[in-house]
Amino acid sequence: MKFNKAKCKVLHMGWGNHEYLYRLSDKWVESSPEEKDFGILVDEILDMNHQCAFAAQKANCILDCITKSMAIQSTKVILPLYSALVRPHLEYCVQFWGPQHKKDTDLLEWLQKRSTKIIRGMEHLSYEERLRELGFFHLWKRSLGETLLWPFKRAYKKDGERLFTRVCSDRTRGNVFKLKEGRFRLGIKEEIIYDVAGETLEQVAQRIDW
Numbered sequence: 380m381k382f383n384k385a386k387c388k389v390l391h392m393g394w395g396n397h398e399y400l401y402r403l404s405d406k407w408v409e410s411s412p413e414e415k416d417f418g419i420l421v422d423e424i425l426d427m428n429h430q431c432a433f434a435a436q437k438a439n440c441i442l443d444c445i446t447k448s449m450a451i452q453s454t455k456v457i458l459p460l461y462s463a464l465v466r467p468h469l470e471y472c473v474q475f476w477g478p479q480h481k482k483d484t485d486l487l488e489w490l491q492k493r494s495t496k497i498i499r500g501m502e503h504l505s506y507e508e509r510l511r512e513l514g515f516f517h518l519w520k521r522s523l524g525e526t527l528l529w530p531f532k533r534a535y536k537k538d539g540e541r542l543f544t545r546v547c548s549d550r551t552r553g554n555v556f557k558l559k560e561g562r563f564r565l566g567i568k569e570e571i572i573y574d575v576a577g578e579t580l581e582q583v584a585q586r587i588d589w
Contacts, residue, residue, distance in 0.1 A: 389411065441468070465494060473522050
C-alpha cells in the first residue's frame with residue numbers, strides 16, 4: 380500500500396513524550412498537535428475541549444439552517460429535525476469523548492435548550508418544563524445511560540447468562556430488569572456491578588429516572 384506522505388502526521392501523546400522524529404522512505408513526517416480520527420478530534424493530552432467545541436459548532440450551524448428555512452416551527456416539525464440532524468452531532472461516540480468539564484457540558488446542553496426554545500408555544504416555559512413536555516432528558520443523562528448500557532451489551536454478548544442473570548422476585552415494587560450478582564474472580568464483580576461512584580446499577584438507574 381502506498382501512503383500519501385503529505386497527508387501523514389505524527390501525534391505525540393502523553394506527558395514526557397520524547398517526540399522522536401519519523402520518516403516514510405526519505406521524507407520526514409511532520410508532527411501535529413491534534414488530529415481527527417473517525418470524526419473525533421484527539422490532541423496530545425487527550426483533552427476533549429476542542430472536540431466539544433467542534434461538535435457544538437457543527438450542531439449550531441445545522442440548527443441555524445433549520446431555524447431560517449422552516450416557516451412552521453411546531454413540535455411536529457422541529458422535533459424530528461433536531462433528533463435526526465442536530466443531536467447526533469452532540470452524541471456521536473460520546474462514550475469516548477464525553478465532556479468532563481462543566482463548561483463543555485453547559486455548551487452542549489445550551490444547544491438542546493436553544494432547540495427546544497424555538498418550538499412555537501414553548502417560549503414562555505422553562506427548560507425543565509420544556510423537557511417534560513417533550514419527553515426529553517438532559518444530554519448528560521442520555522450520555523450516562525449510553526455509557527452504562529455499552530459495557531453491559533458488550534459483556535452480555537460475550538459471556539451471556541454466566542455474568543448477568545435476572546433476579547427472580549415476586550415483590551410488587553421495582554422492576555423485572557434487576558440483575559443478580561454472579562460468581563466472579565479477582566474483584567471483577569466490583570468492576571462490573573459498581574460504577575466509579577460506588578453505586579449499583581439499579582441505584583444509578585433510579586437516580587436518572589429510568
